[in-house]
Amino acid sequence: MKNIRNFCIIAHIDHGKSTLADRLLETTGAISERDYQNQVLDDMDLERERGITIKSHAIQMDYKQEGQDYVLNLIDTPGHVDFSYEVSRAIAACEGALLVVDATQGIQAQTISNLYLAIDHNLTIIPVLNKIDMDAAMIEEVKDQIVDLLGCDREEIIEASAKTGFGIDRILVEIVNKIPAPKGDPEAPLQALIFDSLYNSFRGVIAYFRIFNGSISKGDHVKFNATGMEYHADEVGILRLKQEPRNAVFTGDVGYIISGIKSSKEVQVGDTITHVGDPCKQAIEGFRPVKPMVFAGIYPTDADDYEELRNSLERLKLNDASLSFEPEASAALGFGFRCGFLGLLHMEIIQERLDREFDMNVINTVPNVSYKVFTNKGDVLDVYNPSGLPEPNYIEHIEEPYITANIITKAEYIGPIIKLCMDKRGTLKNQVYLTTDRIELTADIPLGEIVFDFYDKLKSISKGYASFDYHPIGYQNADLVKLDILLNGEIVDALSALITRNNAYEFGRKFCEKLKEFIPRQQYDVAIQAAIGAKIIARETVKAVRKDVTAKCYGGDITRKRKLLEKQKKGKKRMRQIGNVEVPQKAFLAVLKLDS
């Protein structure tokens, strides 16, 4: 146990985490060549393209130093705001962390909040300044930032280039020398933390764990504390480039268990594994069930694909327990599902995976958060769908979820960013200069405002420089109304939104204007109206097409014309008929683009 080191890497997206991990694996011989993919830890296409590690993984390396053999377990962490709980569990499984900062970019909000998580868990931090070989590297400036943040000595910061391999040896030396070996009692009852899971179609759900006390052997009768489920350990082992079965995994080490688990619901990140016969006294602290934060309806474009969509979602859920969904019916869109996501990025990822991996063409409704509606009968309802909002006369009051947002930006953008936070009904909490030209801003903002276009706006007003992180802080009072959109007099339930009363008029007006851009002209005039209850608050009209006929169709025109009309037919197939109005898919997301 004294020769085990468990560590993770804390870094902002694109700051070189995966390349660095790659280099560590290569240097320790965990991979002989870069024979697989450039970045071993990200193995979904989508992850590589977006440069985000969506699902965390772990990998073990052997390392020899001064005649001693060490086992290094690198636990990967997802790098986006939506996954902060998963990050916290990965951090809880480690004794140390590499803080990787891009020398050309400096410290970003995400890095700071994950760093705080690591410090809260008493992790030893090894600062690494990456990409020092780049022309744009601001070595001294970024070192200042790191020193300010960690209170470390300048000399402690390792200069590195994951690309060229510079500094990798020193990183390995310091992992061994600085990060403490795991503590724990090998003789105590088993206590292992689940920090991740993976679905395998042959073997079921595989749980990744870190053992704090005791050991786990093949064939053991184990129990997962939070779910209360019991299993026989069909296989246990350690995580090398592939899973390597072992007879047992011991205190301090990282490993996996296969026990014929069918559903990812049964393996919850943060849960504790123990023995049925000799259970640990306490579960590992910090577990909480995954809670979706953002909700949206997902409907098949072709109503016939409903069952296929269900199958696709079920398969996605097998390896992504944080996705939740339940059947929902919409008058406009037919049968579909109300899905719960960890955040907006998570929602986008699911949509893209449906498209890429399952070839499912879907329509998404306006995303919203979950509200607590207190009825005058004393009930509290969780409302996460506009149609679920009770009639006004039954509502005593409504509460909405708030988050604390941490934003790090160059000082020059601070004005517009503060204005953005205020526009989003935010309350400024704190404003700290990290260096002379970088500010960390803290604000409490309703989550419902974040799901619209907060992130895009933040990026655009800061020219892409501001970084953003958030965590939920509970519920506060909200003055909420249901805003309906009518097309030719018919309510399109899929376009209804829950919104603060004060914003409703402007929102309704912008929404109608935006829909006018997205709804193509048809054979009739199309009236687009926004309404609160029976009261119309905004209106736009899409004028009817009066003719649609090509003037010339001679020998040389036929091919081009046919292709054009075939394309139109395809486009039309992707539209939904609502009353007598044809609505393209993208209109359902118009709400997200109100200001562009």
Add this chain to the structure above:
Amino acid sequence: MAGIYLHIPFCKSKCPYCNFFSVASLKSVNEFLGALYLEINSQKDYLDDQEVKTIYFGGGTPSLLKLSEINGILEKIRTVFSVGKAAEITLEANPDDITAEHLQEWLKAGINRLSIGIQSFNDADLKYLRRIHTGEQAERSIRLALDHGFSDLSVDFIYGIPTLSDRAFAFNLEKVVALKVPHISAYSLTIEPKTLMDVMIRKNQLPGPEEEQSVSQFLFLMQYLGSNNYEHYEISNFCLPGSYSKHNSSYWKGDHYLGLGPSAHSFNGVSRQWNISSINQYSGLIDAGKPHFETELLTPIQLYNEYVMVSLRTMWGAGLDHIQTAFGEGVASYFRSRATQHINNNEMHENAGLFRLTDKGKLFADKISSDLFLDND
């Protein structure tokens, strides 16, 4: 039954709305003719020895060709293909090229049909379109052609021009009806992407066409020519009984045709091909014996889609029997069921298995045919 189309890619000046391939200079005429002769040789088998019933000089401005050049081309075609005795041989001509001398020459060369690009008799419209003739020249050219015995005469009009009032459009039509011009093509002004006119309208240097005006002028066109005994035999084409353009009708009836010259298209029943749109590359590739065209082999679905798109534009309509024979029972019943809503909508009607567009349907021909299409995948 087959046709030959010749694309003569030369103009005196470029019209800003036109997106056909042409150059405003005659300096490469010889290069073009040399390559055209070679192309005629190389395509001798394209029409499978079918008799050539129509030859069409289009462009560009074929009336810019010299008599010797027209003679040369026709002679070359006659040596390589079997051209029917009564073949319809059409020349597109601009009013400014129509002189007594030219008319006599064309008759001598065997041209028996003229298509004159009148566009309008109203000088404000001609100026908007940047045509180089006047309304007076236009009228004179028609009279001259009729006087010289071109009884098979066609005139082109454009409507929906911002400068063209309803009254002026009616006046245009009244004039040709009075002259008993047997064939009239009338096109709604269309702003093709990337043309000069498109750019000017986008930059607000020129007013663009108004949909409402195009619609009302189209409706008037149908009504007025109809009441003067003209048959509306294709969306943009009208004629006195019997005076159809045989050549153009062949495009709409699925006949085979060979297109010669840069950018010309050909069809042989199973594939379409189109020549490269550059005189220089056209002649270079032909000289080098390399392919100077792209080909697309048509799938049954594409053939069906083309049949629907083209036949519905004509007064002959789309035939259920033909669809059944050519594409099978399943496609025929698909067509029939899709057509039902358009019939209920008063956009189509059916008579003895022939489906045609109503006047209302003609305004939405593209949307309707696209709706009747089959999906490619």
